[in-house]
Each structure stands twice: as C-alpha cells, then as structure tokens.
Amino acid sequence: MSLLAVEDLSVRFTTPDGIVPAVERVSLAIEPGERIGIVGESGSGKSQLFLALLGLLARNGRATGRALFAGRDLLALPNAALNAIRGSDIAMVFQNPMSCLNPYLTIGTQLAEVLTTHKGASEAEARRRSAAMLARIGIAEPERRLAAYPHEFSGGMRQRVMIAMALLCDPKLIIADEPTTALDVTIQAQILDLFRGLEATSQAALVLISHDLGVVAGLCDRVLVMYAGRIVEEAPVEALFADPRHPYTRGLLASLPDRQATPRQALPAIAGQPPEPLARPPGCAFADRCPHVMPRCRAALPPLFGPPGRRAACFLEEAA
Amino acid sequence: MSDIVLAAAAPGRSLWQDAWRRLKRNRAAMAGLVILAVVALLAILAPLLSRYAFDAVDFDAISVPPDAAHWFGTDDLGRDLFARTLYGGRISLLVGLVATVVSLLLGVSYGAVSGYVGGAVDSLMMRLVEILYSVPFIFLVILLMVLFERSILLIFVAIGAVEWLDMARIVRGQAMELKRREFVEAARSMGVEGWTMIRRHIIPNTLGPVVVYATLTVPRVILIESFLSFLGLGVQEPMTSWGVLISDGARLMETQPWMLIFPASFLAATLFAFNFLGDGLRDALDPRDR
Numbered sequence: 001m002s003l004l005a006v007e008d009l010s011v012r013f014t015t016p017d018g019i020v021p022a023v024e025r026v027s028l029a030i031e032p033g034e035r036i037g038i039v040g041e042s043g044s045g046k047s048q049l050f051l052a053l054l055g056l057l058a059r060n061g062r063a064t065g066r067a068l069f070a071g072r073d074l075l076a077l078p079n080a081a082l083n084a085i086r087g088s089d090i091a092m093v094f095q096n097p098m099s100c101l102n103p104y105l106t107i108g109t110q111l112a113e114v115l116t117t118h119k120g121a122s123e124a125e126a127r128r129r130s131a132a133m134l135a136r137i138g139i140a141e142p143e144r145r146l147a148a149y150p151h152e153f154s155g156g157m158r159q160r161v162m163i164a165m166a167l168l169c170d171p172k173l174i175i176a177d178e179p180t181t182a183l184d185v186t187i188q189a190q191i192l193d194l195f196r197g198l199e200a201t202s203q204a205a206l207v208l209i210s211h212d213l214g215v216v217a218g219l220c221d222r223v224l225v226m227y228a229g230r231i232v233e234e235a236p237v238e239a240l241f242a243d244p245r246h247p248y249t250r251g252l253l254a255s256l257p258d259r260q261a262t263p264r265q266a267l268p269a270i271a272g273q274p275p276e277p278l279a280r281p282p283g284c285a286f287a288d289r290c291p292h293v294m295p296r297c298r299a300a301l302p303p304l305f306g307p308p309g310r311r312a313a314c315f316l317e318e319a320a
Numbered sequence: 321m322s323d324i325v326l327a328a329a330a331p332g333r334s335l336w337q338d339a340w341r342r343l344k345r346n347r348a349a350m351a352g353l354v355i356l357a358v359v360a361l362l363a364i365l366a367p368l369l370s371r372y373a374f375d376a377v378d379f380d381a382i383s384v385p386p387d388a389a390h391w392f393g394t395d396d397l398g399r400d401l402f403a404r405t406l407y408g409g410r411i412s413l414l415v416g417l418v419a420t421v422v423s424l425l426l427g428v429s430y431g432a433v434s435g436y437v438g439g440a441v442d443s444l445m446m447r448l449v450e451i452l453y454s455v456p457f458i459f460l461v462i463l464l465m466v467l468f469e470r471s472i473l474l475i476f477v478a479i480g481a482v483e484w485l486d487m488a489r490i491v492r493g494q495a496m497e498l499k500r501r502e503f504v505e506a507a508r509s510m511g512v513e514g515w516t517m518i519r520r521h522i523i524p525n526t527l528g529p530v531v532v533y534a535t536l537t538v539p540r541v542i543l544i545e546s547f548l549s550f551l552g553l554g555v556q557e558p559m560t561s562w563g564v565l566i567s568d569g570a571r572l573m574e575t576q577p578w579m580l581i582f583p584a585s586f587l588a589a590t591l592f593a594f595n596f597l598g599d600g601l602r603d604a605l606d607p608r609d610r
Contacts, residue, residue: 054509056505056508056509079513083511083513084511085511086508086509086510086511087509087510087511087512088511091509091510092506092509092510094502094505094506094509096502099501099502099503100502100503100505100506101503101506102503102507102520102521102524102525103335103503103525104335104524104525104527105520105521105524113507113510113512113520114510114511117510117511117512117516118511149335151335162506165510
C-alpha cells in the first residue's frame with residue numbers, strides 16, 4: 001500500500017478577481033521510503049499541493065479530492081486530528097530558514113516543543129533528544145547550541161535546525177519545500193548532502209519541491225513535473241534526463257546552462273509565459289509555447305499517456 | 321554591525337540582552353532609569369526618611385517656608401511637605417504601576433487572542449472594546465464612586481479598565497501581522513496551535529512594542545490620577561498624592577510657592593524619566609536597527 005495516495009486533488013482560491021485554480025485534479029502516489037522530486041516554476045501549484053495536504057492553505061483556499069495517508073483521508077480529517085499528524089507523521093521543511101524560527105525563543109525550546117507536543121516527552125528528555133538530533137544533523141557542540149537564539153545561527157545552520165526539527169518525531173514523510181533556494185551554493189551542497197545522508201538513518205519518504213532540476217537530479221528517485229497546476233510528466237529521474245517526453249520538460253532541460261557554451265551566447269529559454277491562472281485555455285496549458293503544437297492541443301486537454309511511472313500529458317505520446 | 325559579530329561570538333544572548341546593551345548606551349534613558357530608581361526609593365523609604373508623619377498637624381509651624389526643620393516647608397495646616405511629597409509619591413507610583421500591570425495582563429491576552437483567532441471572534445471582541453471606549457471616563461468614575469465606597473482601589477479599577485483598551489488594540493495589530501509570519505506557519509506545520517501558539521509564539525513577539533507602550537502608560541496613569549484628585553474624585557484626605565498636593569499648591573502658589581514647586585518637580589521629573597526610558601526602549605527594541 002502506498003504511504004500517501006492523492007486522487008484528483010484540486011486547490012482553488014477565492015479572490016476578488018474570481019476563483020483561481022492553483023492545483024487541478026492531481027493524482028500521485030508516494031511509497032514508503034521513496035524520494036520524489038516535484039519540479040515546476042513559480043505558480044505551478046507545487047507548494048500549494050502539499051500545503052493543502054496538511055490543511056495549511058490560506059483562509060481563502062479550498063482543497064477537494066482525496067488524500068489517503070496511512071488509510072485516512074487527510075482532506076476530511078478534523079483539525080485536531082491533522083494537528084496530531086503535522087510535525088509527527090508528516091513534517092515540513094520550508095524555504096526560508098531565516099524567518100521560520102521564532103526570534104524570541106532559544107533553538108532548544110523550539111526543538112523541544114515538537115517533542116513535548118507530539119510525544120508527551122518531559123522537558124529534560126526532549127532537550128536530550130534535541131541535542132542528539134543536532135549532533136546527528138552535523139551541528140557541533142549541540143548542548144551549547146540549544147541555548148542559542150536563531151539570530152546567532154547562520155542561514156545554513158538554521159536550515160539544519162529546521163531539518164532536525166522535522167526529523168525529531170521520526171516522521172513517515174518529510175516535505176521539503178525549496179529547502180535550498182534561500183541558501184548560497186556551497187551551503188546548498190552541504191544541505192543536499194545532509195538529505196542524501198538521511199537515507200541511511202531515516203525511514204522517511206522525502207518529497208523535494210524545487211524549481212532546480214539539478215537539486216532534484218542529485219537526490220530523488222522519481223520526478224513529477226508540474227505546469228500550470230497539473231502534472232505534465234512523471235518519470236524515474238534518469239529516464240527524465242535521458243529522454244524527456246513532454247515538450248515542457250524538454251524545454252526545461254534545454255534551458256540548463258551549458259558549460260561548453262561560449263560566454264557571450266544568450267542562455268536558452270522557453271519562449272512566452274505560462275497562462276494566467278484565471279484565464280487558462282480549455283486545452284493544453286503549454287500549447288502557446290509549444291514548438292510541436294497541433295490544432296487538437298487547443299481543443300482538448302491531453303491526459304497522462306504511458307505506463308504507470310513513465311507518463312506524459314501530451315498528445316505526441318498517444319501514438320507512441 | 322559590531323553588535324552582530326559580538327552576538328555571534330557568545331551564544332545564548334537573547335534579543336532582550338542585546339536590547340539592554342543598546343539601552344545602556346543611551347544616556348537619556350539611563351538617566352531616566354536612575355531618576356526613577358531614586359524617586360521609587362524615596363517613596364518606599366518614606367517612613368524612615370522623614371521625621372514627621374504625613375498627617376501630623378503642627379500648629380506652631382503653619383505655612384512655614386523651607387528651612388532646616390521642614391526641608392520642603394509645611395502646608396497651611398502645618399503638615400510637613402517633605403513627608404507628604406514622599407507619601408504622595410507612593411500613591412502616584414502605585415496607581416501608575418498597578419493600573420499598567422492590569423492593562424498589560426488584560427490587554428495583551430485579549431489583543432493576542434483577538435488578533436490571532438481573527439474572523440468573527442475578532443470582530444466581536446473589537447466591537448466590545450469600542451463600546452467600552454465610548455463610555456465617558458469621568459462618568460464611569462463618578463458612577464463607581466456613587467455605587468461603591470470611595471476608595472483608592474476604585475481608582476485602580478477605573479483607570480485599569482480604561483487603559484487596557486489601547487493595549488489590546490496595539491497587541492491585536494501585532495498579532496494579526498505575526499500570524500502571517502513564516503515561523504508561525506512553520507510552528508503550525510509542526511502541529512502547534514491554539515493557546516500554546518499564542519503563548520509561545522505570538523505574545524513574546526509583541527513584547528517589544530508592549531514594553532515601550534507600558535512605560536508610556538505609567539506616566540499617563542499618574543496624570544489621570546492627578547486629574548481625578550484635582551477634581552476631588554481621587555484619594556481622600558489626609559492621604560495624599562502628587563495630584564492632590566499640586567492642586568492644593570496651585571491654590572496658594574502666590575503666597576506659598578513651595579507648596580506647588582516641590583510636588584510638581586517630583587511629578588515632572590518622574591514623567592520625564594518615564595518618557596525618556598520609553599523612548600530609549602523603543603530605540604533599543606527597534607528591529608530595524610538589528
């Protein structure tokens with residue numbers, strides 16, 4: 001049985017301009033211990049998809065569909081039951097470690113809070129386990145660091161603390177939403193190493209949300225590509241890079257800067273813009289930017305074609 | 321910038337400790353703090369410092385100007401003004417502190433809940449605040465005086481009941497902004513909610529503005545008490561406060577100016593000190609400076 005099975009999940013936001021569809025009828029399954037990458041540009045709905053699972057959407061957002069986690073539908077759970085899952089069975093690591101820690105509480109207090117909330121641990125026990133977790137995550141002198149405040153930590157260290165916090169309750173699923181985007185490149189590499197090392201010590205499945213194909217390539221087993229609120233391609237990570245099926249994915253890969261390119265050459269890019277969420281066409285949302293566009297692309301929405309685990313939402317794949 | 325480097329070198333220094341170091345460098349604020357300490361000590365030690373009781377009438381020394389026996393002179397009933405100024409300071413400072421603490425406890429929790437919960441609860445709680453705002457203050461005090469016995473306790477209650485409204489509004493605004501901050505969202509994603517969230521993540525982060533506002537509330541409360549006493553609604557003879565003393569002194573300022581000068585200078589010094597301290601705290605706690 002899958003750890004998490006999402007069926008037909010849609011997320012809509014009611015705004016003064018109308019109803020904005022952020023995620024449209026997404027289905028996906030995550031197996032225990034699997035590491036899955038979610039790739040897409042800003043506004044593709046990749047973050048909202050997972051915020052919706054945890055009931056963390058903004059007040060004007062509404063999620064429909066089903067999301068079975070350990071046999072329970074997350075979208076139908078009352079808030080109290082969701083609270084017991086958040087931070088305990090499913091933990092989240094956010095993009096900006098600079099603003100995700102409470103500036104007025106020590107690191108130790110904030111780490112211990114997770115354990116006392118979910119595991120009913122005593123303060124002393126919680127501190128002991130927090131220190132052990134900091135050591136595991138590569139922070140020197142953990143006992144002393146517990147007494148420090150967030151502003152005394154660098155960005156990379158804060159992200160380590162956030163990851164430690166996510167790991168504390170031994171979650172079954174960790175959702176990392178752009179965990180390296182706010183960090184500089186060397187720190188990025190350290191944090192990615194940290195995630196890679198987790199495989200040996202943690203049973204948790206990992207969802208890595210990123211717009212950076214390189215980050216996903218180095219860390220994930222399987223990749224889902226999102227565009228304009230939908231999944232457009234799903235593939236094992238090697239297959240995606242070797243043989244991208246959807247024209248959007250091909251465009252993304254072609255846009256990666258090439259080391260061999262001459263310095264003055266303009267960087268390749270996909271022409272055009274994604275459609276406004278309020279005015280998405282009835283057919284394929286990528287049609288206006290697609291080099292292979294056909295008349296039927298604008299008339300009907302292409303479903304995901306192909307065998308499970310290797311699918312692409314493009315009519316070109318239908319014949320194949 | 322050197323603050324940041326120093327802070328990084330010594331783990332465990334909280335934002336409050338940083339603020340304290342900045343405050344120590346602010347001369348006006350530190351002067352205010354020293355003045356307040358001196359005035360508070362004088363008030364606390366009043367029975368030890370003065371040779372006369374505040375209500376002892378000496379018919380041989382009526383309206384005596386300041387001299388070696390009566391440092392601040394005596395009033396028109398022959399009571400020692402030094403003793404009365406110190407005892408009056410006890411009442412004024414006590415009213416200021418108690419009413420401020422009441423407004424802190426009530427206003428901070430009320431405002432934090434209102435702002436964090438939001439929606440219909442927030443609207444309801446804020447309408448209640450607005451209704452209380454619309455009750456005329458003097459009317460409220462006179463009503464309380466008529467319904468209950470006249471007592472110093474009533475003044476605490478009346479002033480506290482009015483002062484917490486401002487505090488609630490300030491904290492509500494802070495809480496509304498804080499609940500959209502990422503660390504609150506992160507805490508929510510960790511399963512923290514409700515009162516725990518308010519107590520641990522919202523209230524501590526509102527304390528900067530709250531502390532500043534509280535130091536500015538104390539002098540305002542002292543002034544309100546003086547105003548009530550001036551109108552004859554405050555403390556009762558023979559007990560006194562700075563407000564009562566100033567009101568008496570103002571009556572006789574042409575013939576016995578010392579009766580006005582001494583209590584008025586104590587009040588003025590205290591008000592200045594609180595305002596300087598409040599200003600200093602605001603600078604020290606300003607996050608834009610960090």
